[in-house]
Amino acid sequence: MTDHPNPTEDDLQMIAEQVWSSFLDPAGIYPLLPALPGDPVPSDVSAAVSVTGAWQGHVVINLTETASRHAAAALLGIELGEVTVADITDAVGELANIIGGNVKSLLPQPSVLSLPQVVTNAASTYWPAVVEVCQLTGVWIDEPVNVSVLESNVDYAGVSSS
Amino acid sequence: MKILIADDSRVMRQIVTRTLRQAGYEGHDLVEAADGREAFDATVNHRPDLVLSDWNMPEMTGVEVLRQLRASGNKVPFGFVTSEGTPEMRKAAEEAGALFLITKPFTADEFRSALDPILG
Numbered sequence: 001m002t003d004h005p006n007p008t009e010d011d012l013q014m015i016a017e018q019v020w021s022s023f024l025d026p027a028g029i030y031p032l033l034p035a036l037p038g039d040p041v042p043s044d045v046s047a048a049v050s051v052t053g054a055w056q057g058h059v060v061i062n063l064t065e066t067a068s069r070h071a072a073a074a075l076l077g078i079e080l081g082e083v084t085v086a087d088i089t090d091a092v093g094e095l096a097n098i099i100g101g102n103v104k105s106l107l108p109q110p111s112v113l114s115l116p117q118v119v120t121n122a123a124s125t126y127w128p129a130v131v132e133v134c135q136l137t138g139v140w141i142d143e144p145v146n147v148s149v150l151e152s153n154v155d156y157a158g159v160s161s162s
Numbered sequence: 163m164k165i166l167i168a169d170d171s172r173v174m175r176q177i178v179t180r181t182l183r184q185a186g187y188e189g190h191d192l193v194e195a196a197d198g199r200e201a202f203d204a205t206v207n208h209r210p211d212l213v214l215s216d217w218n219m220p221e222m223t224g225v226e227v228l229r230q231l232r233a234s235g236n237k238v239p240f241g242f243v244t245s246e247g248t249p250e251m252r253k254a255a256e257e258a259g260a261l262f263l264i265t266k267p268f269t270a271d272e273f274r275s276a277l278d279p280i281l282g
Contacts, residue, residue, distance in 0.1 A: 023177060063173070072252055075173045077180060087173070094171040097218070098266045101245025109250050151276030 004055070007106045010025040011099035012136035012147050015102045019095065023052055024074045024140075032145060035137040041146045044068065046125045047092040049100035053111030057130060059100035061092065067143035068092050068120075085120065091119045129154040163281060164191040167209040168201035168227070169243070175264070178214060178243060184270040187281050198222025202230055205238055212280055217244035219249065228258045234268045239280050243268065 020032050045068040048060040063071065065088075072083045072091035093116035104113050119125060130150035137146045164224040165182070168263050169175045173199050175194050182190070195201040199221035205213055215224040224231070228240050244251075247265035255263045274282075 019267045022269055072173070076176050089171045090171055097171070098245045100268065101218075101247075104246055105248050109248055113246060115218060115220065148200050 004108050006133045006151075007103055007149050008078060009136055012099075012134060013036060013105070015099055016136060016147065018102075018140070019098055020140075023098075028138040030141050031054070031142050032138040033146060035139050035145050038094070039137060039139065039144050041137065042067065042144045043119070043122050043124050044091050045088060045120050046122055047096035047116050049096050049116050050114040051104050051111050052114070054108035055111050057133070057149065058127060059096065059103045060125070060127070060146075060148045060150060061096045061099060061125055062125070062148070063092060064122075064143045067140055067145055068154045070143070071095060072146070088121060089118045099147060163211040163248065164193060164208060166193045166201065166204055166208065166213045167214075168195040168198070168204070168213065168219065169216040170197050171216075172196070174216065174243075181268065181270055181273050182277075185271075185273040185277065190281070197226065198203075198227045202227045203235065205231055206234075210238060212277075213238055213240045214243050215240065215241055215253075216248060224266060225254055225258050225260075228255075228260060232259050241276060251276065 025031055040063045041092060042064040044065040045063045046060060048058045048096045050058050066117055069080055069083050072087040075091045083094045096116045101113055127150050129152060131153050133149040133151050135148040167178050168177050179192060193204055193210060195204045199222040201215055218223040224242055240258055241262040242255055243264045245266045252263050264272055264276050
């Protein structure tokens with residue numbers, strides 16, 4: 001693990017606001033709202049990008065199936081009923097890429113961002129050997145949305161450093 | 163003019179296409195590429211007037227595409243549309259010959275600022 005200022009929930013909030021205002025809610029009708037205590041963390045659709053190099057870890061976005069369908073419709077500019085599973089996979093993966101790329105800009109360099117990995121129909125997701133740096137949980141169109149930054153606590157040799 | 167849009171995400175290619183329209187650049191001939199190798203081949207074969215490329219793509223990264231194009235003598239105006247905008251990447255993009263680097267998420271105004279000198 002590295003010694004540096006970590007990204008914070010405020011950083012994630014700022015990045016999310018830019019993503020929503022540019023792509024998901026350009027008309028300002030359906031903003032990402034703060035979650036209420038006890039709101040669940042969704043896991044139907046999860047997308048992650050990994051960062052390797054001077055900082056190691058993952059940036060993960062978790063959505064419900066409904067929220068992921070809304071995201072694909074908004075990004076593609078199509079009706080909800082037209083959205084396919086391929087659209088959802090592409091859209092949520094791209095959201096992870098955008099958010100992850102912006103988070104990476106806050107991390108020590110040099111580092112490399114992976115292509116996104118997307119899991120659909122997941123009952124839950126588990127990331128081994130990580131610690132949560134920060135997370136943002138919100139509500140979008142009455143659906144929970146979660147973004148997490150997870151730092152690896154395993155060094156290159158596979159030995160836990162914590 | 164002919165514009166090549168290179169991004170492994172079909173969703174992002176759609177967003178770039180829509181943003182070009184919102185920025186006022188209508189009526190251009192758009193060509194798409196879904197990875198770095200396709201982007202290089204499409205640039206050679208279609209001879210676009212401008213390439214808008216993602217950075218992080220399968221097969222070849224966007225900067226590898228640009229470096230290979232320049233190494234082969236191709237001078238096509240080339241800009242990045244990418245989620246990453248670190249100073250290191252901006253420096254690498256400029257050194258490779260890119261005209262601009264637009265970070266995602268972007269707006270039509272940002273497209274106009276970057277593209278007006280080329281398409282305006």
